[in-house]
Amino acid sequence: MAKQADRFALYQQAVQEPEHEVAFLDRIFRRQFARPATILREDFCGAFSVCCHWVRGRPNRQAIGVDLDPKALAWGKQHNLAKLPIAAQERITLLKRDVRRVAGTKADIVAAQNFSFFTFHTRRELCSYFRAAYRNLGPQGMLALDIMGGYETFKEDLRETRRLRNFRYQWEQARFDPISHRGTFNIHFLFPDGSEIPKAFTYHWRLWTIPEIRELLAQAGFPRSDVYWEGTNQKTGKGNGVFRTRQKAPSDPAWIAYIIAIKK
Numbered sequence: 001m002a003k004q005a006d007r008f009a010l011y012q013q014a015v016q017e018p019e020h021e022v023a024f025l026d027r028i029f030r031r032q033f034a035r036p037a038t039i040l041r042e043d044f045c046g047a048f049s050v051c052c053h054w055v056r057g058r059p060n061r062q063a064i065g066v067d068l069d070p071k072a073l074a075w076g077k078q079h080n081l082a083k084l085p086i087a088a089q090e091r092i093t094l095l096k097r098d099v100r101r102v103a104g105t106k107a108d109i110v111a112a113q114n115f116s117f118f119t120f121h122t123r124r125e126l127c128s129y130f131r132a133a134y135r136n137l138g139p140q141g142m143l144a145l146d147i148m149g150g151y152e153t154f155k156e157d158l159r160e161t162r163r164l165r166n167f168r169y170q171w172e173q174a175r176f177d178p179i180s181h182r183g184t185f186n187i188h189f190l191f192p193d194g195s196e197i198p199k200a201f202t203y204h205w206r207l208w209t210i211p212e213i214r215e216l217l218a219q220a221g222f223p224r225s226d227v228y229w230e231g232t233n234q235k236t237g238k239g240n241g242v243f244r245t246r247q248k249a250p251s252d253p254a255w256i257a258y259i260i261a262i263k264k
């Protein structure tokens with residue numbers, strides 16, 4: 001089963017919820033600027049499923065996807081782009097480029113999902129990314145980042161497994177170094193016949209904190225940033241997928257939040 005499986009397809013099934021991302025981004029933008037957003041740039045887009053859902057939503061929407069990995073972009077073209085009507089396909093531009101080196105069309109929203117900016121390990125690198133995002137937004141625009149944290153994210157050798165229809169998705173926090181705040185994280189896929197795709201994806205990330213991010217956003221020119229904290233499902237005690245602005249939050253063992261940086 002592992003030999004026949006496609007790691008990009010499994011990743012998309014297990015990790016991404018582009019319809020929720022698009023609905024969230026659209027709602028926050030409307031609330032901020034009292035108009036709908038038209039142009040979305042998906043940084044670190046991988047197979048650009050958010051771009052595809054964005055353009056599918058309304059006929060005047062455009063999307064720009066940026067990623068360095070030609071394999072992920074090619075997979076997205078074959079499996080995501082090809083499923084869209086031709087008119088919608090033409091409203092997506094793909095750039096195989098470093099997110100810090102993009103120039104051109106200004107977007108209403110720049111979105112960096114699944115903690116991808118953790119790939120930048122120094123303040124200098126991260127600030128240079130935030131400056132690029134600022135430059136690539138129109139006069140009214142927002143940068144949306146998701147971020148994970150909590151004291152459980154500092155644990156080593158921690159594996160969390162989730163069962164999907166034909167496979168299990170496993171997230172491993174392999175290493176964490178408290179001095180540099182850098183960690184190694186792996187995604188493994190496990191199959192009912194006992195076969196596995198170990199380390200289907202590996203990330204070497206710096207675990208940034210919310211205040212560090214907001215300070216760097218301000219340094220890069222964003223006059224304001226808001227934190228959207230996830231509510232709790234009272235029955236399960238887990239996140240309920242509803243994110244609202246908060247000034248203070250409980251010290252949950254593991255949390256996911258959005259930081260929305262506003263350029264006005």
Ligand SMILES: C[S@@+](CC[C@H](N)C(=O)[O-])C[C@H]1O[C@@H](n2cnc3c(N)ncnc32)[C@H](O)[C@@H]1O
Binds near residue numbers: 044072100
């Ligand atoms: C964690 S994956 C996220 C994929 C997708 N955005 C998602 O939400 O699932 C990180 C992606 O960032 C890309 N990447 C890493 N560094 C990059 C850079 N400096 N510029 C552009 N893409 C980069 C990788 O190729 C990879 O596809």
